[in-house]
Amino acid sequence: MTIMHHDGYEARVDFDEEAETFHGEVINLRDVITFEGASVEELKKAFAESLDDYIAFCRERGEDPEKPYSGQFVVRTEPHLHRELATAAKRAGVSLNKMVTGILERGVTG
Template sequence: MMEYKGYIGTVEFDADARIFHGDVINTRDVITFQGKTVDEIEHAFRESIDDYLEWCAVEGVDPEKPYSGKFNLRLSPDLHKEAAVTAKRLKMSLNSFVEKALRDELKAL
């Protein structure tokens, strides 16, 4: 993976075409790039992000920010209750409790 200005790109190699191609994975907008060498793919990634941001500025559109830190989560009512009660017992907000649980789970991977 590569990161530039908060945008994350992944790269795959197409053996048939003998080319690297990549996608920015942390936006809903489609941003792609390609190159024949590592240097070319890295340059193309940065150039694609810069082109996207420039296009947004010219069009007067707000660029999609990579992850705002907000997302909706749907739980069963029983799990919601259990999490809320446990968070209260730990003197934490539900948000802090869920964030901690996610962090702990990600560390375990």
């Protein structure tokens, strides 16, 4: 598996050895956008064209194309954990948002 980038969009690419074809899927959207190519050059072109097609399709429908994640999401947790996080954030002198973001960053980057 490889990760490709184009205009802020990120895609996971796998190689199908039997078909000798690369398959990609945009991973930083909720919408599903896929593409494929037999070479790296074809794959890059197909990635860009699939994004262009997606944006054109959205415009035809009068919708804004989804953008890569905004950085905002809602987390639901048990009240006791919410209280413990809020208390820990106050002890540390930071906002609850900063406390949770730090925990998430450590969890993702290891």
